[in-house]
Amino acid sequence: MFARIIPIVIKEFLELKRDKWARFRLIVPTLVQMLLFGYAATYEVYHxxxxxxxxxxxxxxxxxxxxxxxxxxxxxxxxxxxxxxxxxxxxxxxxxxxxxxxxxxxxxxxxxxxxxxxxxxxxxxxxxxxxxxxxxxxxxxxxxxxxxxxxxxxxxGVRGMKQIQVTLEQRPWFNEDLNGRWFFVPGLIGTLTLVIIVNLTAFAIVREREAGTLEQIMVSPIRPAEFILGKTVPFFVVGLGEVALIVAVGILWFQVPFVGNPLVLLLGSALFLLSSLALGLLISTLCLTQQQAFSMNFFLLNPFFILSGFAYPISSMPQLLQWLTYVNPLRYYLVVIRGTFLKGVGLGVLWPPLAAMAAIATVLLTTSILRFRKSLE
Amino acid sequence: MNAAAPIVSAKALTKRFAETAAVDGLSFTVNRGEIFGLVGPDGAGKTTTMRMLAGVLPPDTGSIVVDGIDVVSKPEEGKQHISYMPQRFGLYEDLTVDENIRFYADLFEVAAGVREERAQRLLTASGMSQFRSRLAGQLSGGMKQKLGLTCALVHTPKILLLDEPTTGVDPVSRRDFWRILYGLREQGVTILITTAYLDEAERCNRLALLHAGRILYCDTPVALKQRMPGALLVISSPAGRKVRAAIVGQAGVSNVILVGDGVHVVVDDPHTCIPELGDALQRAGVPFTGIVAGEPSIEDVFVSLLENTGKTQ
Missing domain, CATH: 3.40.1710.10 (abc type-2 transporter like domain)
Incomplete structure (x- = not known):
């Protein structure tokens, strides 16, 4: 039924393997951004x-x-x-x-x-x-x-006529020192993966359109679903690698504690990756040139960050914008990441954001399959 | 299926882009096992026609039936039997020759053994067997086209659509290319080819002359040559431009075409025109070495027929 997924997957991996820049693009900017956020991004005020x-x-x-x-x-x-x-x-x-x-x-x-x-x-x-x-x-x-x-x-002349005061007994849970890095670094798993994956996939189809290979694929008997799913698998694997890299740097280098269940994080990451991939592929089916895909990325990614709770609290946003955050997969993924890293809560608490991401991924993937026409018009 | 019935039948095809009609009421049929050429200047509608036949561009009106399948309403069924090679075949430049072949074979679900046998035969025929592990991006233009043809032929199509396959290809590669095409015709593959090279057009069984989205003439190359009004004279001269200047407008001269070693002239009556033109050239002091009746090439026919169309319109 879906036999033609395999040649697409093999082809994508071969292209990725031959593309020397790809490895650089996937690893170096990620590490640099992690170090920047880990060290430079802080709300605390000193000096x-x-x-x-x-x-x-x-x-x-x-x-x-x-x-x-x-x-x-x-x-x-x-x-x-x-x-x-x-x-x-x-x-x-x-x-x-x-x-x-x-x-x-x-x-x-x-x-x-x-x-x-x-x-x-x-x-x-x-x-x-x-x-x-x-x-x-x-x-x-x-x-x-x-x-x-x-x-x-x-x-x-007396000691003891003390004024009445309310003394605070501060006890922040999950992050006792209120370390800003513990807040930012896990969030990076979501934001950096989103950028990398949407970028990779947004160009995935447009590039073939420009190279003329898409015309060749259109004249073959391949089904749109086979083509789109074949494009998804390799980027999904790459995305999991990215998540693993960022998690490893966060835990080993920045010493962010991980107290939850790694499998819950894996499930959340898988659903988030599917949503990001589907978003990128949708951009790719909508754009005719790489230039258009680039502008579309640029236009979309910032709102995704701002409306995610990565840096700015969603509860402070105007109601309309708060509603918009409900369609943002990054919003849900950040809940899952922070829930597993710092709080250690499991599926019992995290199922709603997981379900939301699954729904977003399904809708976006279906849309890009339906959007992909085997026609030059 | 009736073997005598045409394998491709296009009726009243029209395709408009914005305000211009790229293809304007085109009708033709292609017989089973022939090489059919679509010839015409740039913008005549050759590529648009090919894309509609390949099922990737729906026509505005008209019908296309390929081997009994209505391609307009069921493009996916047609794709099983058609192989389409666009002007620039989409090769994956980061993949090797073998990997490209394998990819396209897998898309058509060709079994590995069959693929290997075909790839070997096609690559040998095109002189590329020693480049199988080279990246496609590092091949020359001609080799890329031959690899494209190999990829297009790795499944057994009944109909092969080739859109200007030899444009920008060196003469040796072009000869290889045509040898492969003749081999395919012997195996019963029907070939539809567009070309801007008129010497190649003579290699086709039948030709359609396309102009502004319409077919002007459709016939065998020999019959087309006979359709040319008048006769062809070949004037050999080192100063072709001066010859043309001296004889344009002479009585009985309808067309003057510059060629490398002189001019080709289309005239009403060669017997009266040969001496008259000789006199005219001598009066003008233009050097020439001879005026003889010649066999028109398809280029002469084509230019002459197009000129006549321009005059009647």
């Missing part, structure tokens, strides 16, 4: 360049500033003498944060009143600004609390 203007010159103001310098999160790069210098430092990006303590700061504190600390942040990088502001808040609050209890002690 924020900070300018300070102390117009109060009191013991209190110096104490507050020293809390910033001793913290490691902030590097005081400029001690300004005037407001104008602060403006300049922010404008020239010498400093991302500026702290201004106005005259009268200590006096207000000594009277037991609220005292302002002016914080200027460079909002052009809103993410860093937001996180830095959070740190500023924590440091300022710590200072205020310590000062208040000191004051209480001095005024009332």
């Amino acid at each position: 924020v360049s900070t300018a300070v203007l102390d117009l109060d010159h009191s013991q209190e103001s110096r104490e507050l500033i020293s809390r910033f310098t001793s913290n490691g999160r902030f590097d005081v790069v400029k001690v300004a003498q005037s407001q104008r210098e602060i403006t300049e430092a922010i404008d020239r990006s010498d400093a991302a944060v500026a702290l201004v303590i106005h005259a009268g700061f200590a006096e207000l504190l000594r009277k037991g009143q609220n005292a302002p600390l002016q914080v200027i942040v460079d909002g052009t990088n809103s993410n860093t600004a937001l996180i830095a502001l959070g740190y500023v808040g924590t440091i300022a609050q710590g200072f205020a609390q310590d000062y208040a209890s000191d004051l209480a002690e001095r005024v009332q």
Whole structure:
């Protein structure tokens, strides 16, 4: 029934074997991107360049500033003498944060009143600004609390009149140190595989169209399903190799723990690969030239990343975009990857995303088989 | 199946691309076991016709029956019996000669033993048996075409469609190519070939002259030559252009074709024209070594028939 799948598979493997560039393309960019993401992609903020203007010159103001310098999160790069210098430092990006303590700061504190600390942040990088502001808040609050209890002690002469506080007992599950790398590196299995597989397959049919071999295939008695499935198998094998490579680097080099069932990850990877392959083949049946396939890839891949939860939380997206994520196989695969790597949950929890990927793969593969016409029109 | 009935029968085929009709009401039949040539200038509709016969391009109107199969409504059934070799045969350049042959054999589910026997015979005939493990991308143009033919013939087609198979192929390879085609005809394969080389057209059993998507004439090469109005004179001269300038417009001259060593002239009546043309050339001071009646080549016929069509339109 499907006897003609085999010659297509053999032919694809032979072409892949002869293509010296293919091996390079499959391995080197993957490793480079893994290292980049593993080391460079982090939301954590350290060493924020900070300018300070102390117009109060009191013991209190110096104490507050020293809390910033001793913290490691902030590097005081400029001690300004005037407001104008602060403006300049922010404008020239010498400093991302500026702290201004106005005259009268200590006096207000000594009277037991609220005292302002002016914080200027460079909002052009809103993410860093937001996180830095959070740190500023924590440091300022710590200072205020310590000062208040000191004051209480001095005024009332007793220790113990402590203020009531809610203390946080932070206990992050699955990633106790909230290590950003543990979040990013497993996600790379999905994103890098998607890029590689969609790229390989998107050109798979277009290339034959341009080389004239497709015309030859069309005049043969091959069935569209045989042709499309024959194209799928080799790229599926290549994709599994890619997944294995990225998983190995993640676990062995970046020390990301893997606590779940490898078979569940394998199943998820297989379904995800089928969806990506089918997407690439669909692009390939829609495009007439490699140039078109390239533009189509470029146009499609970014939305797939953004709407996947790889870097940006889906729950923060507008409702319409959240709906779009439901047709994105990467969204489901990331759930499976993070579930198996860090949480160690099994099929009982992960069956819905697995089923969703199976459905997407089926629809896309069927569509590309139906789209593939043995006609030059 | 009646052996005398035509194996290919195309009726009133029309195919339009945007506003232009590439093929415009084409009808012809091909007899079992003949080599049938479609000849015409670029854009005459040769490739479009071939693609429609191969079942990869549906015609707008008209019917095609190949060996009893309606190719328009059941293109997949026709593909079992037809082998189509487009102008540029799609070879996988990263695969070797043998691997290409094997791929196309497998697509037609040819058994390994049969494939090997055929490949050997075809490659020997085309002088390529020592290149079987060479990558297709490293073959010369002529060898690529011969490999294409081998791939196209590795299953036993009843009908072979060849679209300008020898364009850009060296003379030696072309001779090999035709030898293989004659061998196939002896085995009963019907061959439909398009060509822009008019010397090749003479090798066909029958020819159809195609122009602007229509068949002007369809006959054997000999009969076509007889259709040529008038007679052909060959003027040998080292200055062909001057000869042409001197005799164009002379009474009784209908066509002047430049050739390597002079000109071919189509005239009404050779007996009166030979002395008249000689006089005209002498008056003009154009050197020439002789004027004799000649046997028209298919090229002369073709140009002459096309010119007449242009005049009547």
